[in-house]
Amino acid sequence: MSKNGSLEQPSTVPESQKPPEGSSVKGWFEDLKKRYKSALKESKKGNTWKEKIFFFLTAFLARVNQLSEEEQKIEDEAAAKTGEVLMQMPSEQIVSVVEKELVGGIGFIDPIVHDFTVASVNVGKGFGTQKFGKISKAMDKMKTGEGVPETLRPDEKAILMAFGLKTVTALKNNPAYDTVEKFAAALGKFDEATKNGKGLQYLKQPKIKELFKFDAGDMAALFKFKELLPDISFDKKVWGMEWSIGSGKLKSSELQRKLTSAPLSYEEAMNLQGSFALLFPNTKDANRAKALMTINQIVLKDGGFPTNRHIAELVFSIDTRDIEKLSEILQA
Amino acid sequence: MSSIQDTILQLLEKSSLPGLYKVLIRNLLPNMSRVQQDNLFVILSKEASKKNILSMKAEKIYDQYNSILNNLQRDPTTFDEGIYGKKQTYTTASGGQLSNLKQQLDLEALKKQVGGK
Numbered sequence: 001m002s003k004n005g006s007l008e009q010p011s012t013v014p015e016s017q018k019p020p021e022g023s024s025v026k027g028w029f030e031d032l033k034k035r036y037k038s039a040l041k042e043s044k045k046g047n048t049w050k051e052k053i054f055f056f057l058t059a060f061l062a063r064v065n066q067l068s069e070e071e072q073k074i075e076d077e078a079a080a081k082t083g084e085v086l087m088q089m090p091s092e093q094i095v096s097v098v099e100k101e102l103v104g105g106i107g108f109i110d111p112i113v114h115d116f117t118v119a120s121v122n123v124g125k126g127f128g129t130q131k132f133g134k135i136s137k138a139m140d141k142m143k144t145g146e147g148v149p150e151t152l153r154p155d156e157k158a159i160l161m162a163f164g165l166k167t168v169t170a171l172k173n174n175p176a177y178d179t180v181e182k183f184a185a186a187l188g189k190f191d192e193a194t195k196n197g198k199g200l201q202y203l204k205q206p207k208i209k210e211l212f213k214f215d216a217g218d219m220a221a222l223f224k225f226k227e228l229l230p231d232i233s234f235d236k237k238v239w240g241m242e243w244s245i246g247s248g249k250l251k252s253s254e255l256q257r258k259l260t261s262a263p264l265s266y267e268e269a270m271n272l273q274g275s276f277a278l279l280f281p282n283t284k285d286a287n288r289a290k291a292l293m294t295i296n297q298i299v300l301k302d303g304g305f306p307t308n309r310h311i312a313e314l315v316f317s318i319d320t321r322d323i324e325k326l327s328e329i330l331q332a
Numbered sequence: 333m334s335s336i337q338d339t340i341l342q343l344l345e346k347s348s349l350p351g352l353y354k355v356l357i358r359n360l361l362p363n364m365s366r367v368q369q370d371n372l373f374v375i376l377s378k379e380a381s382k383k384n385i386l387s388m389k390a391e392k393i394y395d396q397y398n399s400i401l402n403n404l405q406r407d408p409t410t411f412d413e414g415i416y417g418k419k420q421t422y423t424t425a426s427g428g429q430l431s432n433l434k435q436q437l438d439l440e441a442l443k444k445q446v447g448g449k
Contacts, residue, residue, distance in 0.1 A: 032401070036401060070389075074386065085372055085375070098356075
């Protein structure tokens with residue numbers, strides 16, 4: 001018992017080791033955060049002890065957040081200004097460095113690697129230095145681990161998707177890849193040509209596919225449609241909205257059930273295509289139905305990852321203006 | 333390689349710039365004009381200097397809150413007088429920096445939150 005009569009909980013959490021000099025804000029406080037949280041967890045039986053730990057933990061987290069924001073500002077500023085210097089360099093020099101990095105050496109550069117790199121450099125320049133700094137930071141996060149890392153914030157994921165969409169659209173306009181077959185084959189070659197690359201993992205096809213994985217959660221970034229369609233009631237996920245189709249009143253939950261339960265026939269897809277009219281207004285009805293069937297196939301596949309063929313089908317089903325609009329919305 | 337290029341590469345090692353930017357700088361540095369190299373040097377030096385100041389702030393906060401937790405774990409009644417009685421004593425005893433905490437936090441609200449769980 002403590003002197004004020006409550007049952008206190010002595011801690012068994014070991015003391016922190018001071019982080020090395022030059023650590024990031026996260027590096028400085030990761031261990032100490034864990035200690036505070038463990039102490040809070042341990043303290044369930046001792047109310048006054050718990051109250052004190054909670055008090056200091058809250059204050060501590062406020063200070064850490066403040067420092068993290070300062071750190072973010074410093075990093076963003078450095079990236080934006082460095083971007084200005086890099087943007088002055090000739091595009092062909094930038095392309096040469098990126099494509100060598102993608103294939104892992106100075107050897108043969110497959111034309112698809114070159115074309116993809118040219119497209120991404122041009123698209124990247126179009127985003128401007130501030131946004132491209134953010135895209136590049138998000139790319140770094142994509143390098144780590146399997147799948148889309150949890151540390152990728154929704155806004156980072158959205159801007160990477162926007163960047164990917166624009167790049168894909170630029171490739172679609174290239175006469176060398178102007179059919180579904182040629183496009184899918186080119187993506188296959190791209191996978192093969194970049195498998196030994198040392199860096200820039202996001203620019204490799206498998207990483208992009210991970211980002212474009214189709215499931216309800218991954219569609220969350222699209223909730224920004226709310227700003228464009230104020231009359232429609234949105235949840236935080238696009239599938240959660242009450243979305244009437246044409247003259248019918250099919251709800252999003254029904255649409256989701258249809259898309260995730262069984263393969264759609266073309267007739268059924270044609271009946272449902274109106275649900276995508278808001279998403280892809282410039283795309284023809286028949287092409288929207290095709291896109292719906294492709295999404296249905298991707299969702300029904302294990303893991304929801306699109307194949308190269310699926311990506312190519314989507315790219316050629318959906319009108320370029322709609323893809324670009326989607327990219328703009330994701331950046332908003 | 334010139335000394336400014338060497339210095340830029342050294343600064344780049346510790347910089348938080350995105351990986352893509354680092355790769356581009358390492359490869360394109362010799363092709364850059366002197367003005368561009370000077371600009372990069374200034375950007376990276378400023379970043380390093382600001383990060384250094386930030387790191388000192390982090391160390392101060394680390395020491396402060398590490399010490400608070402160590403003291404509490406050694407003796408759970410530490411700060412009792414300050415928190416439950418004379419708040420001024422608590423502020424003085426814990427160092428001037430803790431006065432910020434009083435502004436940021438409503439202790440009574442926290443007591444209710446904790447008590448409610």
